[in-house]
Amino acid sequence: MNYKVLKNGELLRVRSCKVYPKPYNFTEHMEYVMFNVDDREEIVIESETEIKSAVIRPLSAGISFEISFGKIILSVDRPVKLSVEINGSSNNNLMIFAYKEEFIGPTHNYIKITQGEYKTGTLLIEKDNTTVYIEEGATLYGNIVAKNCNNITICGRGRVCMERYTYEMRKNFARSIDIINCKNVTIKGIIIDDSNDWSMRITGCDDVNISDVKIFGCRGNSDGIDICGSRNVTVSDIFTRVWDDSFVVKALGTGNCENIIFKNSVLWNDFARPMEVGVELRADKVRNIKFENIDIIHSDTGYPLMGIHHGDHAEVSDIVFDNIRIEDTPGAQLFDIRIADSVWNRDNKMGDIRNITFSNIKYLGTDNNDILLSNSRIEGFSEKHNIRNVNFHNININGKYALTPKELGLNIYEFVDGISVTADNLKNERTVLESEIVVQDDFKPDNGFYKGTVKVILHNKSDVAMNGTAAFAISPKNTEKEQSFEYNIDPNESQSYEFNLKLQAGKYVFYLKNNKNEIENTFLYSELPMIVSENINDCPKYQFVNYYNTKCAEVRIAVKDSELIIMNDSEKTTEFLLYTAMPVPSAEGEVMFSAEETDFGEIYALLKKGNELVPAPQLRCPAEITYVFKNEPKVKEIVKTPFKLKKGETVKLTFEKLGISKNTDSFLMELEAKVEETSMLRYPYTLFHSTMPDKTAHMYGKIRIKEGK
Structure with a gap:
């Protein structure tokens, strides 16, 4: 354990749970303490890591502290859920859960789990008037399932944990708490740890109250709380740190989903969405849903923070997000509302979305991160299946209020009507520099590489001078250095900045960074083909580089007599x-670009829409491209060919063996190098930065055999 924690001089027990932070190469452990708060309690925190600085989230809790002799000293006088983060990082944090103990008396059927460890498999509740009490210090390894019961209570300060259950056991051991077709349900105080799937599912239920639950999830699909086709549900005073969505509303054919409120909670998402209505809305009505007084303290990957995603037949209406505070969410979308086809759709017809309100939303930003927020989006499906009446009121971004869709960073697509952006404070209006990124001098081949100049133009169309620092960045990461620049632009003036670049063949996105979020989020896409000659020794060295700036493989590539020739120019023998x-011709809806940092929220994927490319925030990871939305290029075949080369050794591969037409003047290829330095990383080490080259060819390099074709 890293931390030692004392309450009024008494040593507290420090526990830990598994989490899965980006860049998702390894699970890690997060430490936490729990205690009852009766009065003002003094908390002293010591760390094996030297404490130089600290922040306590959520900031709205207003917890003051001091650092004295390397210790953090604070006081707590009420129930709170806090993340103590040292030295400018959320890694290696400490969670504090202070609670006010409340006694819940036993019912007729009383099951008590006392301190210690219990392997239960499934604890099945089948009788009315049942209470399951999990004592603090008790761990129930398995899950709790209740079906067709009334008056059910699950409570206590103990833990329901599935760490001993593998992902392959999901058929029988999926959700940690699964409540199905029950009435009058109370779930209070417990910890849910390392669920094999959704942490808590409430399906086809009525009159449910969930409060003071702590949820830790580190696996794919480890949602926090999913309310599915249920009515009259209150979810309050929750903490989640999960890998997937935190608060979700769905309808799985178990009746309408109505009168649901999520409130007074703290959310931390390591991958997906904090608040989500959808997908899987298979009901006649999904309505009267409210998310209120919620702090999002971390959400790292650019997914929507508040989303409504629909593809089934429900009429979705009267959804409210109010009093939401957003802290560390670089690159995120604030809002995303969309009707679309996906793998999750089951109904043979679609519904619509009506009367949505986002109000009193405050994006605080992060001082040490300059990744711009992704643009928000509203997009209907057709004239019949459309989106109507979406109101944005008092949306505060970095201290300024948005009064227009442009100031909000909102893209409004087709089949949408009735969008309003308003604020009570008209004097503190948000100002945004309009931006352009253009090619000043075309990229031209130069000794196997490309040289060109890209220009950034900033336009200040406001009535106030704007100044700050921005950066010109390129994705894939580390293919070229970021270049910072300062701007100081008077009202109705413009400034331009030029950047000279030298790039290998591949696909690139040029974009801007700014920690004030006061520059319009725009991009420029460029595809540079590899032009190869016949003599391998005349060809330049092409270097592998990845997200971590690992550079430990080099190759030369040539084509002669319908053979692809590859030379290993690395320092050691390498498997490829x-x-x-x-x-194939690019098609509507096809993904054109995504890199490893797309998964980490630093840049968005790009999608072909009509004759242009648009940001595709729904394609944050390769699984979304290949499984959920099926946006990958529909090439006829991807041929895989392994080989191993010593330093300076070459391999010659016939076009016929590689699935390449004999008389073609171009083809697509990706090359993966298997090296020890990258063996434990999430994504393969590839020349053109493909993250899933066996399933999608959208990042492959285009190889031109003859110059000018």
Whole structure:
């Protein structure tokens, strides 16, 4: 354990749970303490890591502290859920859960789990008037399932944990708490740890109260609380740190979903969405849903913070997000409302979305991160399945209020009507510099690389001078250095900045960073083909580089007599895996670009929409591209060819073996190098930055055999 914690001089027990933070190469442990608060309690925190600075989230809790002799000293006088973060990082944090103990008396059927460890498999509740009490210090390994019961209570300060259950056991051991077709349900105080799937599912239930629950999830699909086709549900005073969505409303054919409120909670998402209505809305009505007084303290990957996603037949209406405070969410979308096809749709017809309100939303930003917020989005499906009446009121971004969709960073697509952006404070209006990124001098081949100049133009169309620092960035990461620049632009003036670049062949997105979020989020996409000659020794070295700036493989590539020739120019023997495919015309809805940092919220994927490319925030990870939305290029075949080369050794592969047409003047390829330095990383080490080269060819390099074609 890293931390030692004392309450009024008494040593507290420090516990830990598994979490899965980006960049998702390894699970880690987060430490936490729990205690009853009767009066003002003095808390002293010591760390094995030297404490130089600290922040306590959520900031709205207003917890003051001091650092004295390397210790954090604070006081707590009420129930709170706090993250203590040292030295400018959320890694290696300490959670504090202070609670006010309340006694819940036993019912007729009383099950008590006392201190210690219990392997239960499934604890099945089948009788009315049942209470399951999990004592503090008790761990129930398995899950709790209640079906067709009335008057059910699950409470206590103990833990329901599934760490001993593998992902392959999900058929029988999926959700930690699964309540199905029950009435009058209370769930209070417990910890849910390392669920095999959704942490808590409430399905087809009426009159449910969930409060003071702590949820830790580190696996895919480890949602926090999913309310599915239920009515009259209150979810309050919750803490989640999960890998998937935190608060979710769905309808799985178990009746309408109505009168649901999530409130007074603290959310931390390591991957997906903090608050979500959808998908899987298979009901006649999904309505009267409210998210209120919620702090999002971390959400790292650019997914929507508040989303409504629909593809089934429900009429979705009267959804409110109010009094939401947002802290550390670089690159995130604030809002996303969309009707679309996906793998999750089951109904043979679609519904619509009506009367949505976002009010009193405050984005605080992060001082040490300059990744711009992704643009928000509203997009209907058709004239019949559309979105109507969405109101944004008092949306505060970095201290300024948005009064227009542009100031809000909102993209409004087709089949949408009735959008309003208003604020009570008209004097503190948000100002945004309009931006352009253009190619000043075309990229031209130069000794196997490309040289060109890109220009950034900032326009100040406000009535106040604007100044600050921004950065010109390129994705894939580390293919070229970021370049910072300062701007000081008077009203109705513009400034331009030029950047000279030298790039290998591949696909690139040029974009801007700014920690004030006062620059319009725009991008420029460029595809640079690899032009190869016949003599391998005349070809330049192409270097592998990844998100971590690992550079430990180099190759030369040539084509002669319908053979692809690859030379290992690395310092040691290297295993390679070659992927080849023939080009196909790009199609509507096809993903054109995504890199490893797309998964980490630093840049968005790009999608073909009509004759242009648009940001695709729904494609944050490769699984969304290939499984959920099926946006990958529909190449006929991806051929995989493994080989191993010593330093300076070459391999010659016939076009026929690689699935390449004999007389073609171009083809697609990706090359993966298998090296020890990258063996434990989430994504393969590839020349053109493909993250899933065996399933999608959208990042493959285009190889031109003859110059000018």
